[in-house]
Amino acid sequence: MWPLGAHRNGQGALVVGGVDVRDAARDFGTPLFLLDEADFRARAAAFRVAYDPGRTDIYYAAKAFLCTTIARWAVEEGLGIDVASGGELAVAVAAGVPGERLLLHGNNKSRGEIRRALESGVGRIVVDAPAEVDRIAEVARDMGVRASVLVRVTVGVEAHTHEFIATAHEDQKFGLSLASGAAYDVILRIAGMDVLDFRGLHSHIGSQIFDAAGFEVAAMRLVGLMGELHAEGIEVAELNLGGGMGIAYVSDDDPLEAGAMAKAIESIVDEACARAHLPVPRLAFEPGRAIVGPSAITVYEVGTVKPVELDHGHQRVYVSVDGGMSDNIRTALYDADYTVTLASRVSTAAPMLCRVVGKHCESGDVVVRDAWLPGDLREGDLLAVAATGAYCRSMASQYNYLPRPAVVAARDGNCTVMLRRETEEDLLALDPGAAV
């Protein structure tokens, strides 16, 4: 759950990337995202190593967490970047990511976003709707370029942690249906257009996936479509199976590690292609959470500790911290579970069951629903929540006008600001009515 090499120092304080969380909290304030650079690089490299670069591309899914530093690290570790909006594209471009390493997603890309992607030399655009074929073709024609596209196929597989559900049809906004023939029709149309270069198929079946079973069903169905296209003389050069590889948020979570997942999926695709007498396509994956999720922790300062009487003489202790749903919406949104620890000291006090909550005006503003923390927890203590690198800062809001936290990289005991803390001046800067 914790970044590689995280440990307690002689004073009992949690150390991440060689940095004592108390020092980081003092220097950068709380809440704070402390991100271990070595951990991020190691996880990115693990994906690069798990899959044979001769046959597989790895794109880091920017939506998990993006800033220019992360984009540079991902590229340095041999990964491309998958972006899903003009804003994510702008950050990747600002980081100097070469266009051919970029892949553009989205179920409603604007003409402006498509144009900027093509101007940056984007490697792949993933078609998500019939109307997008014409939108991309129109922009590409206007610019006098050819666009390399994948077609996102909904294969009727929904993955969620230990289970996946295989269905015949898909009721969701993403992609083009395999079962209805919508994907097939769009590909035939693309194949007849000079300005579009049909490269292959894309599928993304979900998130927090712990084993290869869901990928297997998706891959088998896609290889079926490859066979149908092959009969029409259309070759699928690339198969992008998306992201969704899971991580451990709590000690019970047990995801398959990158190497084992890679071997399982690669052999599934190899065997399916061999059975169908099809050439094996180039593969691609788009992990986000599995790379950046465990790399960062959130450091909060404890404010109030309040026992509340429940029925039958029970008690719940509410521990309020200085952030909450504005820096981690996942508990409220998905009922996500997290691991939290007292980070600024160790305590021998008996543990108490408590609920760690934020400071927002919502009773659903929960950070960790049920946590065991030392009974002597008090104001000023620092708490650390593990595995908050993905979908926390990237989903952060300014609800209640809380300025969004900084993200600081820790490496060998040194800190570097990746995103600075927002200030109240930043918030007021958007408001033309604010007195200047």
Ligand SMILES: *Cc1c(COP(=O)(O)O)cnc(C)c1O
């Ligand atoms: C969200 C998403 C990803 C990344 O998902 P993770 O669960 O973070 O690995 C990759 N590809 C697509 C198309 C996505 O929507």
